[in-house]
Every structure is written in structure tokens, then in C-alpha cells.
Amino acid sequence: xxxxxxMLASALLVLSAASAMAAVPSKTTTDVTHVKSVETVKxxxxxxxxxxxxxxxxxxxxxxxxxxxxxxxxxxKGKSAVSYFPEETQQAISALLPEGFKLENMTMNEFVTLTLxxxxxxxxxxxVTFTFTTxxxxxxxxxxxxxxxxxxxxxxxQYVVTWIPLEAEVLENGDIAVVFPAEVIAQMKDAVATAMxxxxx
Numbered sequence: 001x002x003x004x005x006x007m008l009a010s011a012l013l014v015l016s017a018a019s020a021m022a023a024v025p026s027k028t029t030t031d032v033t034h035v036k037s038v039e040t041v042k043x044x045x046x047x048x049x050x051x052x053x054x055x056x057x058x059x060x061x062x063x064x065x066x067x068x069x070x071x072x073x074x075x076x077k078g079k080s081a082v083s084y085f086p087e088e089t090q091q092a093i094s095a096l097l098p099e100g101f102k103l104e105n106m107t108m109n110e111f112v113t114l115t116l117x118x119x120x121x122x123x124x125x126x127x128v129t130f131t132f133t134t135x136x137x138x139x140x141x142x143x144x145x146x147x148x149x150x151x152x153x154x155x156x157x158q159y160v161v162t163w164i165p166l167e168a169e170v171l172e173n174g175d176i177a178v179v180f181p182a183e184v185i186a187q188m189k190d191a192v193a194t195a196m197x198x199x200x201x
Contacts, residue, residue: 032133033112036175041125052118054128054180059113060193062149062159067111069158074108081108081199085145089163093143093199096167101141101201109134110198114146114188122186127179132198135174142168142200144178151192161195162187168198 033056039047059067073084082090082103094103110132136142148162164184169177176198180188188194 033110034131036129036131037127039127040121041127041179047127050121050126052116052120054126055115055117056112056130057115060149062151062161062193063111063113063147063195065159066147066161066195070108070111080104080106082106085163089145089165092165093145096143096165097141105201106141106143106199107201108197108199110196112196114194114196116185116189116194120185120189121182122189123182125179125181126185127177129171129175129177131175136170136176136200137174138170138172140170140200142170142176142198144168144176145197145199146180146184146188147195147197148187148191149193149195 035054035056038050038052038054040050041047070081070084073079074081080103082093085093090103094101097103144166146164146166148164149159150162152160154160164187166178166180166184171177
């Protein structure tokens with residue numbers, strides 16, 4: 001189980017600059033966030049059980065540090081969640097949303113560690129369905145951002161991370177389905193740690 005301070009930091013990620021004191025975030029722990037299914041996407045678009053898994057696990061050291069930095073950026077400094085990411089990542093997020101959509105309106109309800117298990121297929125895309133305490137609605141705009149850590153630190157002592165935005169689909173029951181491209185799965189397999197953030201309006 002995560003330490004209380006870490007749980008509090010995770011919960012407060014939902015806070016935006018405009019509603020820092022009013023938002024009611026979801027609790028994000030491995031007890032209430034999990035993967036429902038992992039399916040391989042074939043060339044004809046059909047899916048089948050993958051035979052390997054993506055699991056939501058206890059946070060790795062790079063992810064714990066990232067949570068603290070995001071908490072400081074959003075809750076302490078009053079910045080928007082999306083503005084935490086590099087400009088190129090923000091542009092990639094924007095490309096997945098309708099023209100004119102205001103990124104500053106997005107909050108971050110989830111930030112978790114993902115781990116691959118089993119004989120992972122890096123040749124095909126995978127459709128992964130997640131369930132959270134937060135039940136999203138189909139009229140919401142949702143984007144998933146994957147963070148890949150190579151285990152090194154930069155000149156400022158911060159873990160080096162590559163952010164990759166992925167389009168997400170809200171299902172009728174409030175779960176979220178995300179298609180992980182094969183090249184992203186391969187990068188996850190090589191990464192020291194992988195984080196996943198869920199942004200929504």
C-alpha cells in the first residue's frame with residue numbers, strides 16, 4: 001500500500017489552476033485502478049486475447065518523483081496539468097483533440113505505474129481496457145500520456161522521461177480503452193519504468 005503522503009499527492013493531481021480548492025479527485029491506488037483486458041489488434045482490425053498482460057503496479061522510484069513534481073506544479077504553483085508537459089508533448093496532445101480545444105481545461109485524475117508481464121508481443125498493437133474509481137462519461141475528451149523512463153538523470157538531477165500521448169476512448173460503462181501501438185509496447189519493454197497519466201476535461 002502506498003504511503004499516505006504519496007496517496008495524497010496522487011489524489012491532488014486533479015486540481016487545476018482554476019479550481020484548486022473545489023475539485024473532488026478520485027483515489028488512485030493499485031486497489032482501485034486495474035487493467036480489465038489486454039487484446040492484440042490484428043491487421044484486419046479484429047482483436048483477440050493477447051496472452052500477456054499490462055498491470056498497474058506499485059509506483060517505481062522515477063514515478064514517485066514525478067508525482068511529487070506534478071503535485072508541486074499543479075497544486076502548489078496553480079498551473080494547469082497539461083502545462084506540466086514539454087511543449088512538443090502539449091502539441092501532440094492538442095492534435096488528438098478537437099480544433100480550438102483549450103488544454104488548460106484538462107485535469108489529471110490518474111497517474112500510475114504500468115508493468116508488462118508475460119511473453120510480450122511487440123509486433124502488434126494492443127487494445128488495453130482500464131477501470132478506475134473515476135467513472136468517465138462518453139461526452140468527455142480523454143487523452144492518455146505514457147511516460148517512458150530510461151533510468152538516467154539529466155544535468156539537473158531529474159529522471160529522463162519521454163512522453164507519448166495516446167488517444168483514449170471512454171466506454172459506455174465508464175472504463176477507458178487505449179490502443180498501444182506496437183512501437184510503444186516495444187519502448188515500454190525496454191524502459192526502466194513506465195507511467196500513465198489520464199487527462200480529461
